[in-house]
Amino acid sequence: MVRTRYWLVLSVIAFMLCLAVPGLAQDEEFVFGVILVGPQNDRGWSQSHYEAAEYVEANWPGARKVVFESLNPADAPETTLLDVATEMVSEGARVIFTTSDSFEEDTDTVAAAFPDVVFVNITGSNALDEDVPPNVGNFNGQMEAPRALAGCAAALTSETGKIGYLGALINPETRRLASASYLGARYCWENYRGEDPDSLEFTVTWIGFWFHIPGVTLDPTEVANSFFDNGADVIISGIDTSEAIVVAGQRQRQGERVFAIPYGNRNGCEEAPEACIGVAYYNWGPAYLDTIEAVANGVWESGWEWLPPVWDDLEANESSIIGYADSEGLPEEVKPQLDAFYEEMVAYSTDPANEGTIFLWRGPLNLQDGTELAAEGEPVDLLDIWFLPQLLEGMVGASQ
Amino acid sequence: MTKQSTPMQVALTLLPIVASLVITSALIMLVGRDPIAVYERILEGAFRNTNALASVFNFWIPLTLASLGLVITFRAGLWNIGVEGQMMFGALFASWAAQYVVLPAPVLVSFEIVLAMIGGALWAALAGVLKTRLGVHEIFGGVALNSIASVITIYLISGPWQPPEGGSAQSTAPFPADSLLPSISPEFPVSLLALIITVVAIAGVFFALRGTRWGLELKATGRNPRSALLLGVPTESNVLSAMMACGALAGIAGAYRVLFTYASLRPLVSGNIGFLALLVVLLVSMRPLLAPLVTFMVAALFVGSTRLKVAMQLDQSLAGVLQGLIVLMVLLSNGLRERWRERRRFREPEAAAVSDYQPVTPVTTEATTYE
Structure with a gap:
């Protein structure tokens, strides 16, 4: 009898505890x-x-x-x-x-x-x-690093020496990201391809917003097509949506040698992996x-x-806020050079002497109108990069 | 037009809304959610406190003004699809004054609203002239002018009117407090002036269309412009005045968006409210007193769906589906109404011939023979 009551009380308490558990969880x-x-x-x-x-x-x-x-x-x-x-x-x-x-x-x-x-x-x-x-x-x-990798990969892949940058709207953020791609492209064009840096054509076209709004912005599909029509063979995307890679995929299926580098999401290549060189993305x-x-x-x-990125995690992407990943479209012969460029970037960025600076953002660098951004050997201040007032000298496209 | 009884009118207006709600409910159940909970959230989102109700009014004001404007142009037989651009131009004119004119607050606000009316009316007049002088149909002219207004807005925001800290092409700097429409209270943040203007506009449009020569002429122009012209109705100036009246109302709607809702000029500030207003006017078949009721329902549905989206994490497009269904149902019920009317029109002369002593029984085959 005592035992029964004992068990009864215990089971009631247990039952109440069970009821309380979801309540507790809800509090949390x-x-x-x-x-x-x-x-x-x-x-x-x-x-x-x-x-x-x-x-x-x-x-x-x-x-x-x-x-x-x-x-x-x-x-x-x-x-x-x-x-x-x-x-x-x-x-x-x-x-x-x-x-x-x-x-x-x-x-x-x-x-x-x-x-x-x-x-x-x-x-x-x-x-x-x-x-x-x-x-x-x-x-x-600091999207600058993946953007420089994107630029470098574009310059290494391009046969025509013409790169199109599909820009969103014009503000300090979009200017610095386009410029970061340009710096990577120019560096690799000069140092890995051995070409004259001035012979690289890097054109920025701004559509007017982060994504296509019919009747308001330019149509990114048309802009991408016109880049390719005018001889560019790689497009770097700087908009929220995936038109660049879609167009590159369509044209590659028609036999053209064209590529794109999407931006923003790590699955950005999915729509046409064979036309995708790599993707610069966020991991928030x-x-x-x-x-x-x-x-x-x-x-x-x-x-x-x-x-800043976590340098040894740029591809695995467990902890790094930004990432860059190669994709199927990256030509075999280009990969070692791109990896070498990446090693250079990591070596620079992990050197304590370079703290507070970003790889490639070092003088001599001029703004588009010729104003000096940084003198020979001087790094560009982080906030000057953040608030970049113009595109850089050598880029084609509107700064304002 | 065959006269319809008021209950019939209301029924015909509500029918498409109810039908689309029923279909939407079926869709919600299809994705495994509870439609009652969905509509509860919408109602809560729109009416649970004065702040929520204020959001409804803040959408109702521009939507109603644009709808009233369209009632006028539809009456004159004009598909003024350029109402979006007219809203934007109103917003642009008001924004200019808000940024560059310094006057005591009440004077400045009135000045901004008058400017907005002028801006909207001018942009509408352009579409009108394109139609009357160059033969460009107002739909095509309107679409083009909408795009141009939008491009001008974006140009101003990213260029001359960009905020001092550098433009991001998203917005001008916030306008000074003196240039903005004041709220009734923090618990009910709606502009009293705009409410009054809207109510006056409802009455004004109703009486102008019903009780004035101008209203009658617009109707004649809308019904049959050629005979109207032959009978001495100045159709060209009627087209222009109808467009400009609509533009002026749309201009106030645009001004409300910049002087109250956003307190700054933004791209797409008209937010497709003009297109929504087109839908409303189709729904109420151009009745100025019915329009504000329907716009209120639409505003509550839209504003309430914000809560729906946040609270139930339902697919965002549900409100869009509902809207699309309403359009479809409106078109269907308009079609039905036309049919019904034609049937009666066919029957009436016969009824007259047979004369009074023999009541006419509806015979369904008559409609088929008519076809």
């Missing part, structure tokens, strides 16, 4: 918001942020993402960043990532309205140079996770971080 739920400027499956920029959100869910017990995609006046005229953030906060979000420079200004205003929520604007630098609410931060990855997951960990532990601080 950590909701975070991700606001995208484009669709979550754009095979580029926005998709890589969406994947970072999935990475956080997989690696932080209790994490739950709430995502809003395509927040821009054309796709969501009825809503603003404030409306979306309000909904996310009411879902319990404690961190909100606003993943476009077009959200930069609004992020400050919205953050002021929700002082208990951390806002991270990606690719903005408000936390660096302006008076922002203490709950706003920025991070970004670890940085997202760091932010969430810091917020959960109450140690997050506002700031602007421009994270």
